[in-house]
Structures are given as C-alpha cells and as structure tokens.
Amino acid sequence: MNNRLIARRMLRVKPSPTAVISDQVRELEQQGKNVINLGEGELDFATPDAISYAGIEAIVNHQTKYTAVAGTAELKEAIAQKFAQDNQLCYHKDEIIAGSGAKQLIFNALMATVEDEDEVIIPAPYWVSYPDMVRLADGEPVIVPCSEQSGWKLTSEQLQSALTDKTRWLILNSPNNPTGAIYSASELKALAEVLRDYPNVLVMSDDIYEPLRYRGIGYQSFAQAAPELADRTLTVNGVSKSHAMTGWRLGYAAGPAWLISLMQILQSQSTSNPSTISQAAAVCALTQNEQFLDGWRDKLAKRQDKVLQTIASIDGLSADAPDGAFYVFANCQGLIGKKTADGKILNDDVDVAAWILSQAHVALLQGSAFGMPGYLRIAYAVDDALLESACERLSNACQQLA
Ligand SMILES: Cc1ncc(COP(=O)(O)O)c(C=O)c1O
Numbered sequence: 001m002n003n004r005l006i007a008r009r010m011l012r013v014k015p016s017p018t019a020v021i022s023d024q025v026r027e028l029e030q031q032g033k034n035v036i037n038l039g040e041g042e043l044d045f046a047t048p049d050a051i052s053y054a055g056i057e058a059i060v061n062h063q064t065k066y067t068a069v070a071g072t073a074e075l076k077e078a079i080a081q082k083f084a085q086d087n088q089l090c091y092h093k094d095e096i097i098a099g100s101g102a103k104q105l106i107f108n109a110l111m112a113t114v115e116d117e118d119e120v121i122i123p124a125p126y127w128v129s130y131p132d133m134v135r136l137a138d139g140e141p142v143i144v145p146c147s148e149q150s151g152w153k154l155t156s157e158q159l160q161s162a163l164t165d166k167t168r169w170l171i172l173n174s175p176n177n178p179t180g181a182i183y184s185a186s187e188l189k190a191l192a193e194v195l196r197d198y199p200n201v202l203v204m205s206d207d208i209y210e211p212l213r214y215r216g217i218g219y220q221s222f223a224q225a226a227p228e229l230a231d232r233t234l235t236v237n238g239v240s241k242s243h244a245m246t247g248w249r250l251g252y253a254a255g256p257a258w259l260i261s262l263m264q265i266l267q268s269q270s271t272s273n274p275s276t277i278s279q280a281a282a283v284c285a286l287t288q289n290e291q292f293l294d295g296w297r298d299k300l301a302k303r304q305d306k307v308l309q310t311i312a313s314i315d316g317l318s319a320d321a322p323d324g325a326f327y328v329f330a331n332c333q334g335l336i337g338k339k340t341a342d343g344k345i346l347n348d349d350v351d352v353a354a355w356i357l358s359q360a361h362v363a364l365l366q367g368s369a370f371g372m373p374g375y376l377r378i379a380y381a382v383d384d385a386l387l388e389s390a391c392e393r394l395s396n397a398c399q400q401l402a
C-alpha cells in the first residue's frame with residue numbers, strides 16, 4: 001500500500017467494531033460453524049407490510065427521480081407531525097432534513113460545525129461511531145465516563161467539568177446504545193441549566209431508540225425538556241430502529257434553520273436526497289397507526305428477561321434491567337482473570353468476548369468498543385429460539401471457566 005495515497009484523517013479512525021464482529025461471524029460460518037450473532041444493532045422483525053407496500057407503490061408510480069435534497073414536502077410534513085405529536089416540538093419545513101440514515105445526519109452536522117480540535121463531549125458508554133465521526137471532522141472527542149451507579153447517565157457536575165471554551169457539542173443518546181439508559185426530564189433540565197452559560201455549545205439529541213422503552217417508562221426529548229435551548233439543539237431520529245427499517249436508510253433531524261441549511265449543502269454535494277422509495281415508505285411509517293409496536297415491545301421485554309435471568313445465573317456476570325433499546329450491558333469483571341479449559345487467562349473484556357465467540361459461537365461486543373472496558377453488550381433483538389440457544393451456550397461455556 002502506498003501511504004502517500006492515504007488522507008491523514010484516515011489514520012485517526014478505525015473500522016466500526018460492529019462491522020468487525022460481523023466479518024468474524026461470517027468467517028466462522030464459512031468454516032461450517034453455527035454462530036449466533038448477538039452483536040448486531042438491528043431488530044429481527046420484518047418491516048411492517050403496509051410500509052413495504054408504500055415503498056413498492058413508489059416504484060410502480062415512478063417516484064424514482066431526484067427529490068429536494070432534504071426530502072419531499074410530504075416527508076417533511078410527516079416528520080413535523082411526528083415531532084408535534086410525540087415530542088410537542090414545533091418545526092418549520094426549513095428546520096427539518098431527511099437523510100440516508102441518522103448516521104449520515106450526525107456525520108453531516110459534525111462536519112458542518114466542527115474543526116481545528118474543537119471539542120465534542122461524549123458521555124461513555126457511547127454509540128461506537130460518535131468519536132470517530134468527531135475525529136473525521138478534525139475535532140477532539142472528550143469522553144466522559146458515566147458510572148453504572150449513576151444509571152450510566154451524565155451528571156450536571158460531570159458536564160460542568162468537561163466544558164471548555166473549545167466545546168462545540170454535547171452528544172446525548174437516550175435511550176442509549178449500549179446501556180438502554182433513558183434520561184428523565186429533570187435530568188435533562190439539570191444538564192440544560194449548566195449549558196445556559198455556554199452559548200457556543202450545541203446539543204445533539206440522538207433519539208433513534210425513542211419508542212423502544214419498557215415497563216411504561218415515559219420519555220422527553222432534550223429540546224422538549226429544555227425549550228430555552230431548542231435554538232441550539234439538533235434532534236436526530238429515524239425509522240431504522242422504530243420500524244425495523246435499517247436497510248431502507250432513512251433518518252431525519254430537526255434543529256435551527258442555519259444548521260439544517262449547512263447540513264443540506266453538505267448533503268447536496270455528497271449524496272443528495274435519500275432514496276425516493278425509502279422516503280415514501282417513511283411517510284407511511286410516520287403517519288400510520290403504530291399498534292405493531294406494542295407487540296414488538298412485549299416480545300423484546302420477554303427476551304430482555306431471558307437474557308437477565310441467564311446473566312444472573314452465571315457466576316462472574318451481572319446486569320440491571322435496561323429501560324430502553326434492545327441491549328443488555330453486562331458487567332463481566334467477574335470473568336476477567338479466570339482460566340479457560342485450555343489454560344488461557346481472560347485478561348480483559350476483549351478476551352472475554354473473543355473467548356465466548358470461539359468457545360460458545362455466540363457473538364457479542366466488548367464494552368471497550370463503547371468506551372467502557374469490563375462490560376459486554378448483548379443485543380437481544382434475535383428470534384426467541386436463537387436467543388434461548390445462545391443463553392444456553394453462554395451458560396455452558398462459562399461453567400468451564402476456572
Ligand atoms: C445510537 C445510534 N444512533 C444512530 C444510529 C444510526 O442509525 P441509522 O440506521 O438511522 O443510520 C445507530 C445505529 O446503530 C445508533 O445505535
């Protein structure tokens with residue numbers, strides 16, 4: 001490889017750990033191994049039929065040409081309606097943008113605003129892509145570790161001590177990937193109170209797991225809890241997790257018109273509008289009755305219970321019930337230092353995850369990928385029988401540790 005052909009910014013980033021684990025799973029499968037993948041961040045449910053048919057209809061009706069970069073008027077209207085109904089947030093059409101996944105919108109927002117080692121506060125554990133996106137924008141991720149004891153949430157004291165005059169963004173993700181933690185309105189207000197004295201700091205509220213909550217827990221988005229900061233808050237959401245539409249690549253964001261306009265310029269010079277077919281499907285997703293969600297939540301809650309019971313039965317693992325998303329973030333510090341049947345010592349969470357993959361053929365992700373070593377992320381959005389079998393394999397494998 002000729003290093004002179006590689007941009008320096010590429011030396012600052014690494015491939016997404018979720019993509020790495022998927023490659024390892026494929027490799028084991030090619031060797032004829034039966035691997036259960038609890039590493040993927042996507043629901044196993046099919047996209048609801050009505051939404052798929054809306055996409056098919058768009059194709060048949062030749063809605064297959066370029067649209068406005070930030071999305072069709074119909075989609076923006078559906079997004080505005082969603083924010084008004086679910087979050088009591090009122091956005092004008094020039095304050096809304098649709099893109100090819102929430103990921104693209106987060107990337108574009110950072111690229112449009114961060115430069116020259118500007119700082120971005122990211123509470124850990126965090127979604128794997130935030131720090132590398134900040135680095136790609138020439139910024140400096142400022143990782144603030146949150147503790148299991150504080151429910152994995154950033155406190156106002158922690159925020160206060162992380163803020164500097166170089167801070168450009170605070171990224172909040174609720175419900176959180178990987179912990180499922182959900183900020184209450186009063187916790188968000190306390191963070192907003194601190195930010196009031198920092199007018200040059202923007203807030204990114206990544207709400208992508210919003211509807212996936214358990215035990216009736218309520219929800220407030222940051223801009224809703226702190227309306228006085230709405231003019232510097234970007235609320236990001238999408239249909240990937242809420243409607244099992246990861247492959248459709250459709251996300252949306254709302255915030256101040258100046259920021260949305262910059263994101264739109266960036267998008268116009270890179271990918272243009274999101275797929276017209278996905279836009280039509282998303283209009284259906286956002287406007288149809290969402291009764292299917294109750295059934296999904298019931299199923300997911302049962303799976304969460306199964307995983308928590310299994311964890312409770314394994315000496316060396318522990319976890320609290322997460323409030324949202326579809327992950328359990330398990331403490332595996334009790335497995336670290338243990339010896340495998342072939343005499344190897346498990347030195348850290350990376351060793352533990354690799355050993356579980358090789359021994360039990362169950363793929364999960366090490367906490368260090370999320371900035372929190374000593375933990376494992378178990379995604380339970382897989383079919384019940386597979387999950388049952390994965391739990392059994394995990395228990396059997398851990399019994400062999402000395
Ligand atoms: C916290 C979080 N934000 C954003 C995304 C990206 O979602 P999308 O599929 O809409 O790009 C993910 C996907 O895993 C996520 O976990």
